[in-house]
Amino acid sequence: MHYLVKSNWRTWLVAGIGCLIMCVITPAQAQRKAREQKPKEEGARGVEESLFTEGMKFMMMDEPAKAVAQFQKVxxxxxxxxxxHYAAASALLKQGKTEDALPLAQKAVQLDKGSNKYYVLQLAELFVKQKRYADAENLYEDLIRKSPENIEYGVELAAIYLFDEKPDKALAVYEQVEKATGMNEEIVRQKQRIYLKQNKVEKAILEAEKLAASEPGETDYLLEGAELLIANDRNEQAVDWLQRALKVNSDLPQAHVMLADLYRKQGNLEKCSQELDKVFSNPNLEASIKARILSSYIGMVGTDEKANQSAVKLARELATAHPRDARSQAIYAQLLAQQGKKTEARDYFVKAARLDKATYEMWGAILQLDSELNQMDSLLVHSEQALELFPNQGVLWAYNGSANHFKKRYKEAVEAYEECRRLSASNAELMKSITAGLGDVYNSMGDHQKSDEAYEEVLRQDPDNDHVLNNYSYFLSLRKEKLPLARQMSERLVEKNQDNATYLDTHAWVLYVMKDYAKARVYLEKAIQSDKNVSGTILEHYGDVLYQLGEHDKAVEQWKKAKLKGETTDRLDKKIATGKIYE
Structure with missing residues (x-):
């Protein structure tokens, strides 16, 4: 027989209603047996019985307010x-009117002199609801004292002791219940919780042993005991418990995984690998279960390099063996991404998404990798596919806007970004990023007013936004407009990012446009020193500055280097051929 750890008040109420029915019948029986009573008394009893029955009818119809009125008349x-009194209290309790119910429940117990246990249980329930634990405890203690059969209520009494922060008393009652009724799984678990909270680990383990001994063929008890031991740094004991479980059933995947992790912690990677191989070589184990186990194992290994390598090997084998299982493909993709193998990772995520289109996280991973790989054609296609499935996800619209901008589909980019803003108004960081993206698109469209407004909106919220400080100042320099503002923003940018070649180049170009060639040279040379793989744009700019400073041969040399790098202006060939700048 199993008992709930916490009090089941609803059961008591049902039992109480049964008692109410008995109470309705009792006057009728008394009426039939006492025919010598006066007609007036018989009439009064008939009215009382009728009112009581009517109240019970309303209770059964779930209309406690109407029931209360009938019981009050009785x-x-x-x-x-x-x-x-008991019935009226029950109806009020059903309405949540604890304070109103309490005096009626107390009166019922007083009138009955505590002989009806359902009256007592109702009053105890009300005391607990008002956190009058000591009063509830007294009622239960008295109830259990009166009759051995009431020992079953010891579970509820123990729960109240726990509410009242009296764990030792709760333990004593649990022992009393077990002595009278035999071992009870829920009581054992509750005792374990108490012992662990008291840091009495050995006693908690003894309770686990008790469960395991009660059913030697039940491996769940052994696995739970092993988990308890692991949680309390008793790893050697845990190994023993897991091996005991495997003697009962050698195909327990959870036991093999737990053993693998214990061996990993001991540095015994050979045994660790052997345990995992037993799981993944099991032909009776479904791919989804293997994937879940592998995912759990990955969470255990942390930064252990050898263990991670083992996990990658297993994930690759799992993905190969089960090409139709989405989770297997996704786990392998995740591990590839962690290793920096972005292209392979993206491709496996795509496989997973084809098998399970409804998992949003996989689409998010695909789009992030497309973006990091700068594969804008893929980003456009994948973002459109994702939006067909999840049109209300603002982040997907952001990726789509970025891809459309790169493909010079400016109208579509603006629409995507605006949809993202509509869906993501509560996400402040995403809103700043999207507004900055709109500034970039409007600049590409030649709508400089809207572009400037978007950039300035971001800077009002985030004056140190690197993306906007860089792009806004650079585009102003290209337009030769608001140059003091451009210089102020680019100065702020390089103060924060003194080794960023792109930002140093931006500031240098603002200085160049303002004809401060000497300072521009300083920042360009710093950019070249900070990035060994500097872009052709920066080298072309450096050549232009050298030309303006009269170092024409050196300028041509830098222009030629820029041509080899790429990312240059369409005037570069003419500059190299003539040795002159053409503004």
Whole structure:
């Protein structure tokens, strides 16, 4: 027989209603047996019974407010009727009116002199609801004292002791219940919780042993015991418990995984690998279960390099063996991404998404990798596919806007970014990023007013936004407009990012446009020193500055280097051929 750890008040109420029905019948029986009573008394009892029955009908119809009115009438006719007080309290309790129910419940117990246990249980429930734990404890203690059969309520008493922060008393009652009724799984678990909270690990382990001994063929008890031991740094004991479980059933995947992790912690990677191989070589184990186990194992290994390598090997084998299982493909993709193998990772995520289109996280991973790989054609296609499935996800619209901008589909980019803004108004960081993206698109469209407004909106919220400080100042320099503002923003940018070649180049070009060639040279040379793989744009700019400073041969040399790098202006060939700048 199993008992709930916490009090089941609803069961008591049902039992109480049964008691109410008995109370309805009792006056009728008394009426039939006492025919010598006066007709007036018989009439009064008939009215009382009728009112009580009507109240019970309303209770069964879930109309407790109407029921209360009927029970109150019974109390007016017969103030000493404990059943009427109990029934009225039950109806009020059903309405959540604890304070109103309490005096009626107390009166029922008083009138009945505590002989009806359901009256007592109801009053105890009300005391607990008002956190009058000591009063509830007294009622239960008295109830259990009166009759050995009431020992079953010891579980509820123990729960109240725990509410009242009296764990030792709760343990004593649990022992009393177990002595009378035999071992009970839920009681054992509750005792374990108490012992662990008291840091009495050995006693908690003894309770686990008790469960395991009660059913030697039940491996769940052994696995739970092993988990308890692991959680309390008793790894050697845990190994023993897991091996005991495997003697009962050698195909327990959870036991093999737990053993693998314990061996990993001991540095025994050979045994660790052997345990995992037993799981993944099991032909009776479904791919989804293997994937879940592997995912759990990955979470255990942390930064252990050898263990991670083992996990990658297993994930690759799992993905190969189960090409139709989405989770297997996704796990391998995740591990590839962690290793920096972005192209392979993206391709495996795509496989997973084809098998399970409804998993949003996989689409998010695909788009992030497309973006990091700068594969804008893929980003456009994949973002459109994802939006067909998840049109209300603002982040997907952001990726789509970025891809459309790169493909010079400016109208579509603006629409995507605006949709993202509509869906993501509460996400402040995403809103700043999207507004900055709109600034870039409007600049590409030649709508400089809207572009400037978007950039300035971001800077009002985030004056140190690197993306906007860089792009806004650079585009102003290209337009030769608001140059003091451009210089102020680019100065702020390089103060924060003194080794960023792109930002140093931006500031240098603002200085170049303002004809401060000497300072521009300083920042360009710093950019070249900070990035060994500097872009052709920066080298072309450096050549232009050298030309303006009169170092024409050196300028041509830098222009030629820029041509080899690429990312240059369409005037570069003419500059190299003539040795002159053409603005």
């Amino acid at each position: 109390i007016q006719l017969h103030p000493e009727n404990p059943a009427a």
